[in-house]
Amino acid sequence: MKKVVIEVCLGTSCHLLGAQDLMAYLERVPKDWKELIDVRGTTCLHHCGKGPNISVNGTIYTGMTPDKLQDVLSDLIEAAE
Amino acid sequence: MNALFSEVGIAQLSKRGEELCGDSVQVVKTGTHTIIVLSDGLGSGVKANILSTMTTKIASSMLQRGIPLSDVVDTIAQTLPVCRVRKIAYSTLQIIKIARDGETTVVEFDSPASFLIRNGHIVPFPTQERVVAGKTLRVGQLHLQEGDMLVAVSDGVIHAGIGGLLKLGWGWQGVMNQLALTCHTERTADEIGRELIACCEGYYLGKPGDDCTAVAVRLRQPLRLTLMTGPPVDQNTDERLVKRLLSAAGKKVVSGGTTANIVSRVMGKPVVVDLTYPNPDIPPTGSIEGIDLVTEGVLTLNAVAERLQSKQLHYLHSRLQDGATLLMKMLLEADEIDVLAGKAINPAHQNPHLPVQINLKAQVIDKLICSLRDIGKTVTIEWV
Numbered sequence: 001m002k003k004v005v006i007e008v009c010l011g012t013s014c015h016l017l018g019a020q021d022l023m024a025y026l027e028r029v030p031k032d033w034k035e036l037i038d039v040r041g042t043t044c045l046h047h048c049g050k051g052p053n054i055s056v057n058g059t060i061y062t063g064m065t066p067d068k069l070q071d072v073l074s075d076l077i078e079a080a081e
Numbered sequence: 082m083n084a085l086f087s088e089v090g091i092a093q094l095s096k097r098g099e100e101l102c103g104d105s106v107q108v109v110k111t112g113t114h115t116i117i118v119l120s121d122g123l124g125s126g127v128k129a130n131i132l133s134t135m136t137t138k139i140a141s142s143m144l145q146r147g148i149p150l151s152d153v154v155d156t157i158a159q160t161l162p163v164c165r166v167r168k169i170a171y172s173t174l175q176i177i178k179i180a181r182d183g184e185t186t187v188v189e190f191d192s193p194a195s196f197l198i199r200n201g202h203i204v205p206f207p208t209q210e211r212v213v214a215g216k217t218l219r220v221g222q223l224h225l226q227e228g229d230m231l232v233a234v235s236d237g238v239i240h241a242g243i244g245g246l247l248k249l250g251w252g253w254q255g256v257m258n259q260l261a262l263t264c265h266t267e268r269t270a271d272e273i274g275r276e277l278i279a280c281c282e283g284y285y286l287g288k289p290g291d292d293c294t295a296v297a298v299r300l301r302q303p304l305r306l307t308l309m310t311g312p313p314v315d316q317n318t319d320e321r322l323v324k325r326l327l328s329a330a331g332k333k334v335v336s337g338g339t340t341a342n343i344v345s346r347v348m349g350k351p352v353v354v355d356l357t358y359p360n361p362d363i364p365p366t367g368s369i370e371g372i373d374l375v376t377e378g379v380l381t382l383n384a385v386a387e388r389l390q391s392k393q394l395h396y397l398h399s400r401l402q403d404g405a406t407l408l409m410k411m412l413l414e415a416d417e418i419d420v421l422a423g424k425a426i427n428p429a430h431q432n433p434h435l436p437v438q439i440n441l442k443a444q445v446i447d448k449l450i451c452s453l454r455d456i457g458k459t460v461t462i463e464w465v
Binding site: 044 | 337338339341342352353354355356358361364365367377378379380427428429430432
């Protein structure tokens with residue numbers, strides 16, 4: 001399966017709105033999930049007011065929380081399986 | 082001829098039992114000159130410190146305004162308070178004035194001769210006696226070159242060891258021999274000054290019999306740094322600004338996510354963001370090939386400005402790899418800093434729930450520039 005590319009915006013607004021929580025969540029995802037994802041940082045996804053923002057395989061998600069990110073990831077991984 | 086930069090290093094040691102050093106040093110940088118004034122006040126402790134501080138403050142501020150030497154000496158002689166014990170007003174005076182082209186004037190009044198170091202050879206700075214405002218001074222003028230070094234010391238350095246390891250003290254020759262060992266290496270002016278003072282402390286066996294001060298000045302090419310932060314108001318100027326950044330001499334730093342994206346787009350090279358958080362308060366750094374440092378914008382700049390304002394210079398020796406520490410190190414290493422600051426406003430930063438400093442970017446940049454100027458950096462800013 002092609003890896004899921006997750007870009008986490010680490011710019012000023014997203015940092016202040018909780019991007020670190022998303023990074024911490026991505027650090028502790030189960031090992032089998034870790035092998036399926038490719039986490040990258042980015043400087044701006046141009047939705048600063050609605051952060052923290054991520055891009056998953058090119059689709060932008062705004063106002064993310066670790067729970068929402070988990071839902072997005074599990075949907076993608078289940079669909080791929 | 083290229084303008085030279087005078088790198089100044091100062092080290093001091095107070096007489097045993099005294100909290101204040103009776104020697105004072107003032108360094109003033111004008112657009113054209115670096116003026117260094119060293120004074121050794123009569124006696125030691127508070128009294129000596131007051132005398133020497135007055136001398137250096139008066140001399141440096143008058144010289145900065147271009148007032149002639151005779152008036153400076155006259156003013157100092159008439160202004161110094163009279164010592165109640167010895168019934169005299171007295172402090173030594175040493176002035177080093179270096180123009181950006183290397184033209185150097187040295188004035189000495191009752192102080193040890195300054196050391197001139199060129200290509201590992203050390204001689205007293207050549208001076209001639211002159212009577213100015215009734216005082217006999219030694220005055221010399223010489224055109225210094227890149228790599229030359231000047232060292233001025235107070236007599237506590239020359240007499241180091243008296244009452245300690247050396248019966249007759251270190252002597253001018255002894256100091257010269259020590260400088261010969263250290264000056265030919267790539268050491269900074271600061272290190273050379275500190276090494277001399279460390280030797281003094283050793284010769285005095287940790288109980289200095291006099292206040293000691295060493296001022297080392299090295300002439301070298303200035304180290305430049307260009308910091309681009311914030312996108313310009315007019316997007317059509319993006320390319321021109323990035324090209325200016327790339328063609329600037331010295332180190333190049335980009336602060337701000339959108340700014341990094343602009344630089345990346347114009348250069349055609351990706352921004353790679355580091356995913357680690359060495360310091361949870363500072364967003365991660367990034368990298369773009371050809372740029373020395375890429376950091377987040379306003380939070381990082383604010384952290385650097387606050388650390389500089391509160392003199393938290395220990396970050397210089399820190400191994401932390403967060404953006405603020407890396408940027409602070411680079412700024413402190415540079416002599417001349419050009420800031421290209423974009424005036425475009427990110428509407429998302431006007432959110433009242435976010436810390437106030439992020440929508441006050443201009444104030445943060447001003448604070449940073451003031452702190453850098455306070456520690457002697459030459460900073461220019463252009464708002465775009």
